[in-house]
Amino acid sequence: MRDFRVHGFYRFFAFEGIVALLLLNQPVWFKRPFSPVHLLAWLLLALSIVFIVLSLKKLKEEGGHGHRGDMPGNHDFENTVNIVETGLYRFVRHPMYASLLFLGWGAFLKRITLLNICLIGLVTLFLFATARVEEDENIRFFGTSYEDYMRRTKMFIPWVL
Numbered sequence: 713m714r715d716f717r718v719h720g721f722y723r724f725f726a727f728e729g730i731v732a733l734l735l736l737n738q739p740v741w742f743k744r745p746f747s748p749v750h751l752l753a754w755l756l757l758a759l760s761i762v763f764i765v766l767s768l769k770k771l772k773e774e775g776g777h778g779h780r781g782d783m784p785g786n787h788d789f790e791n792t793v794n795i796v797e798t799g800l801y802r803f804v805r806h807p808m809y810a811s812l813l814f815l816g817w818g819a820f821l822k823r824i825t826l827l828n829i830c831l832i833g834l835v836t837l838f839l840f841a842t843a844r845v846e847e848d849e850n851i852r853f854f855g856t857s858y859e860d861y862m863r864r865t866k867m868f869i870p871w872v873l
Contacts, residue, residue, distance in 0.1 A: 719846035722838045726812060729835035733819040733828060740823045749821050756818035760811045763800060767807035770799040795854055795861050803870035805861065806843045810868040813839050843867055 744750055775792030800807040813836065820832040850858045866873055 719842045719849060722842040722845060723809075726809075726816075726835050726838035726842060729831050729838065730812060730816045730819065733816055733831050733835070736828065736831075737819050737822040749824075753818045753821035756814045756821065760814035760818060763807045763811035763814065766800050767811065770796050770801055774798060795850075795857055797861060800870075801865075803865060805847070805865050805867055807868075809839050809843050813868055840867075 745754070771792065774794060774796045776794045804810055816832055816835040816839075820828050847858070847862065854861075
């Protein structure tokens with residue numbers, strides 16, 4: 713967690729920002745639940761669940777598992793030996809980080825304040841930093857196969873970003 717050269721460093725701060733957004737906005741989650749902004753928030757929160765469930769399933773089915781000595785801070789599920797290129801991974805390289813992005817933005821839209829604007833901005837920046845650092849790690853591990861995969865896919869949102 714202390715090494716800013718690994719993706720976990722940035723992911724920690726993204727998680728903290730999301731937790732802050734959830735806690736700060738919890739009192740208003742069910743006030744005006746059918747307003748247009750809240751409906752968009754609910755959609756993003758639902759997408760967050762869909763993305764995390766589908767991506768973890770594919771990662772478990774196709775990622776394989778191995779020890780990555782170069783990444784001692786990784787969680788076990790992150791130590792894949794295959795590039796997963798089916799399911800959501802066919803379109804986006806980081807569906808789990810997209811899930812966090814959707815969660816953060818969904819929580820943010822529940823109550824838009826200056827503090828929350830700052831928090832979601834930081835969460836978004838930290839998730840981009842997390843993904844970029846992880847991509848460098850994956851290029852070191854998988855080589856040109858991962859670079860080819862990067863050219864065919866988007867980072868977070870299919871066909872968009």
